[in-house]
């Protein structure tokens with residue numbers, strides 16, 4: 533169906549992004565996958581092309597257009613090309629909005645130019661070894677000491693954690709037995725701060741070119757000047773930003789479902805079985821027809837969600853519905869597409885195998901499918 537989400541500016545951006553990723557990212561996919569991360573200079577190159585700072589105000593070196601459709605286009609083109617993006621989706625969809633909405637003028641001048649240029653790659657550290665879904669259970673502490681906070685704790689599964697120059701850390705600054713959501717604060721930890729160390733680069737099933745890491749904070753002195761927003765209000769900030777994070781995951785799900793269908797159509801057109809093309813079987817046609825229909829439904833829902841976000845109307849339950857639906861569709865689509873590849877669908881050299889491995893996490897991170905259902909159910913006032 534014809535899409536109405538994008539305008540001419542986005543299509544112009546699409547052309548630029550496609551040729552950049554085709555030339556500088558896609559050819560390195562195998563090497564970056566083997567290394568388990570994207571080198572920092574690749575982020576700088578993306579920054580030089582204006583891909584990282586579209587939302588950053590012009591006076592801080594960005595494009596000055598806070599429009600999530602630009603990063604959406606970037607992810608669509610990357611999925612078409614099979615180009616790994618590493619920490620870029622988190623940088624664009626998840627962390628940049630915190631900096632844009634919460635930075636003081638001094639912080640904006642300090643950080644935004646680097647965020648736009650790729651000199652400062654960013655991560656967000658919410659999850660801990662003992663708590664992921666239950667964010668109010670965060671144990672990392674920050675105790676005020678004059679002009680600093682003393683930060684202690686450990687985080688895990690942090691996307692971009694090895695390469696990050698700035699990490700937004702969610703820490704507990706006070707405890708309120710009446711309300712566990714009170715007393716969490718956002719602190720920006722910088723690369724070289726004493727006491728901040730990075731643990732293992734975690735070995736993952738999928739997204740193997742993205743660095744995912746454990747982070748440790750041992751008596752890290754974080755200046756109060758590095759606090760984002762007000763003390764104790766992090767849960768509120770997280771709640772208002774998690775909707776965009778969930779849309780980002782839905783974008784990944786839908787764009788990768790598309791890539792799975794496309795590569796499978798090509799495969800079944802060429803694969804010979806029982807003296808003819810695999811595409812001639814009614815089962816092949818029916819399976820791909822189902823995949824295409826589910827993909828289309830997911831894309832329409834996602835595009836509408838993006839429109840709602842742009843209009844300032846997307847609420848937490850809407851974002852949860854979109855993430856739940858799009859990621860569950862992706863899971864079904866990639867599984868059927870693997871089946872149509874037969875044994876080749878199990879070989880790492882095939883795109884569908886990578887897409888299958890990458891797909892599994894979208895139903896887990898950024899709030900699992902079960903947590904999405906809790907949020908949706910809450911809106912039903914059962």
Ligand SMILES: Cc1cc2nc3c(=O)[nH]c(=O)nc-3n(C[C@H](O)[C@H](O)[C@H](O)COP(=O)(O)OP(=O)(O)OC[C@H]3O[C@@H](n4cnc5c(N)ncnc54)[C@H](O)[C@@H]3O)c2cc1C
Pocket residue numbers: 622655656657658659662663664665666688689690691692736739744893896897898899900901902903906
């Ligand atoms: C590749 C990857 C990248 C990630 N990147 C980041 C990042 O950049 N920053 C960050 O902070 N975190 C990140 N995460 C963490 C991610 O968001 C968490 O893994 C996720 O929120 C789930 O938390 P958990 O792993 O602790 O699982 P748990 O919370 O232990 O959940 C285990 C199971 O219990 C279910 N469950 C939990 N609570 C309920 C409930 N109330 N009702 C019903 N079922 C429930 C869950 O749905 C799940 O099936 C990443 C994770 C991965 C795998």
